[in-house]
Amino acid sequence: MNDLARRLRELHEQPPLVLPNAWDAGSARAIEAAGAQAIATTSAGVAWAHGVDDAGGLDRAAAVAAVRAICAAVSVPVTVDVEAGYGDVARTVREVVEAGAVGVNLEDSTARVLDEPAVHAERIRVARETGGAELVINARTDTYLFGDRTGTIERAKRYADAGADVLFVPGVVDLPTIAELVKESPLPVNVMVGPGAPSVHELAEVGVVRISVGPAITGAAYALATAAAREVLTTGTYETLSIH
Numbered sequence: 001m002n003d004l005a006r007r008l009r010e011l012h013e014q015p016p017l018v019l020p021n022a023w024d025a026g027s028a029r030a031i032e033a034a035g036a037q038a039i040a041t042t043s044a045g046v047a048w049a050h051g052v053d054d055a056g057g058l059d060r061a062a063a064v065a066a067v068r069a070i071c072a073a074v075s076v077p078v079t080v081d082v083e084a085g086y087g088d089v090a091r092t093v094r095e096v097v098e099a100g101a102v103g104v105n106l107e108d109s110t111a112r113v114l115d116e117p118a119v120h121a122e123r124i125r126v127a128r129e130t131g132g133a134e135l136v137i138n139a140r141t142d143t144y145l146f147g148d149r150t151g152t153i154e155r156a157k158r159y160a161d162a163g164a165d166v167l168f169v170p171g172v173v174d175l176p177t178i179a180e181l182v183k184e185s186p187l188p189v190n191v192m193v194g195p196g197a198p199s200v201h202e203l204a205e206v207g208v209v210r211i212s213v214g215p216a217i218t219g220a221a222y223a224l225a226t227a228a229a230r231e232v233l234t235t236g237t238y239e240t241l242s243i244h
Helices: 003-012 025-033 043-049 060-073 089-098 117-131 149-162 175-184 200-205 216-234 239-243
Strands: 017-019 078-081 103-107 136-140 166-168 189-192 210-212
Touching: 003 136, 025 060, 025 216, 043 060, 043 216, 060 078, 060 089, 089 103, 089 117, 103 117, 117 136, 117 149, 136 149, 149 166, 149 175, 166 210, 175 189, 175 200, 216 239
Parallel strands: 017 210, 078 103, 103 136, 136 166, 166 189, 189 210
Antiparallel strands: none
């Protein structure tokens, strides 16, 4: 196991692992400079940085190129969002590992439709076989995002059996519900946070191991760019930039 892969695994054993997600090499360096011990990417943010929509707008080649640039820019472990594997999980995992990633985030929906658990379990099995024992596999389930919550734990069990290391459940921010998921899940739990979500301290108290922000920072950065540009183009002033 290489040093970065070992470090990423160790960070999961010393929770909480807090991941402010990056979308390009510059944002990754900024996040590392802020003190992050590992970098996670956001597929939505990477897509937006390429000027395309998150829903299928980014292809494998562009995603892998972004991973390569991010890994080259930082010295901490990088775990990457590879959506549902871009149609070929083995090839995608092989290429992002070659680009420097030591973890992957695989989601169980395609084109915003929840896949059958067996379909995603097979993706995880292929990712494990391709990436080896050292790869940290974050199995994302979109049950809460799509309102089909009853099967979450059953999915978690199947994903654990297939070789996943962590269960990622975006779309849930209710602390009692998160605590129940942590209690019932056979895998350590990752949640996605943002304004209105419980604090890192509160999530750690109920046993959450991994905390990420998804595309929230990317969205805020682009919102600032839009607001600053609009101000200078309309009023000719620069107050939006005063936060810096």
